[in-house]
Amino acid sequence: MKNILLPTDFSENAWNAASYAVELFKNETCTFYVLNTYTPHIAHSRFMATNVSGDMMEDAARTQSEAGLANLISRMHTEFNNPQHRFTAVSSFSMLVDEVKAVIDEYAIDLVITGTKGASAIDEVFMGSNTVRIIKTVKKCPVLAVPQNFKFKTPDEVAFATDFNRFYTQSELRPLLDMAKTFNAVIRIVHVQQKITALTELQKFNLSMLRKYLKDVEHYVHTVSELNSISKTLEIFSNELDIHLLAMLHYQHSYMENLTREAVVKRIAFHTQIPLLVIPELGMSGSSHSKKEQSLSASE
Structure with missing residues (x-):
């Protein structure tokens, strides 16, 4: 069984990379760990009420993340319906690259598959995107970067x-x-x-x-x-x-x-x-x- 990590921000770019992943391994037994990280923005203002809770903002961000993952996995089952594929949602209050490294260790990930953005997609990889940060940081398994508009x-x-x-x-x-x-x-x-x-x-x-x-x-x-x-x-x-x-x-x-x-x-x-x-x-x-x-x- 292969363990594949799919980071997602719920964009079409991330969906395209996930679709490529399930097509790539359509004949293999796989567990896909679908990861979304969230870091809710907490405004700093002298006009902001002091009783506004950071915990409330984190709860709202967590709920949104978990709902997004559930919808994405449901879409995967609907569009691909591969009995050899299992999907596990991972929602984390964390920075993306830190959580990618943690998930690789925890679930013995064999491959990370992520999307790249922009008309010149590979060029975007080299210009400070999350993808290049993952590539530069991940040392324990390969990273496959899929251009935004690439069809399998x-x-x-x-x-x-x-x-x-x-x-x-x-x-x-x-x-x-x-x-x-x-x-x-x-x-x-x-x-x-x-x-x-x-x-x-x-x-x-x-x-x-x-x-x-x-x-x-x-x-x-x-x-x-x-x-x-x-x-x-x-x-x-x-x-x-x-x-x-x-x-x-x-x-x-x-x-x-x-x-x-x-x-x-x-x-x-x-x-x-x-x-x-x-x-x-x-x-x-x-x-x-x-x-x-x-x-x-x-x-x-």
Whole structure:
């Protein structure tokens, strides 16, 4: 069983991401934890009556949050009605990112799926939205960011952007491998270079290990010249090869980190409308999912 976290603010953008999630896992047994956080605004004014209770405002916000979650889950059952899917509402008086981390720990979450806003949805991810805060903060499971207007397509063409400068562990690549095997997807490893040069010995070794991990998956290596920026290059690559999902590992000096630091002028051109799977740096510690498996096997 997969445990999927769906943060929501009850917008159409969040609904679209949740719809994508249930379509993505329509053939798998899943529990979806639908999370809404609320922090009621308490006005500070010398004209405000001193007996106005913050507790009353919190109660009203909680009621609104719980009602919104109930309506959303009811809509999920009505529109998708998948007997393999179970939904659990999580309403919390908390900051979103803090609660996302807490829920990941409490329910052994395997994947967070969230929406991105705006006409240039991926660009919005890199401009201080909740999504980028989640991406930067979550270290124990992948985050899948779904653009606002993206309608579900089976991800049978997946791009994995990397520079081969870092050794990958099998636990880090598990989300990519699972996706490829589930959807019989082709993995296109894309390496963006400012100037096409031969790989170093370290890069060659890391590439060979990557290919070893992907030995049971159809995959290809693409080396492409950087066009103005990494983001623009990946956008063009994704469009030309009809990529349905772009995956990256998030670690120091990675493409993902570089994308968040690119000049705004360069980022504006990054209008790709495909989901972005961000895999955190796990190292040898493994994912929460693998730890859960280890504890289960130890108890048997």
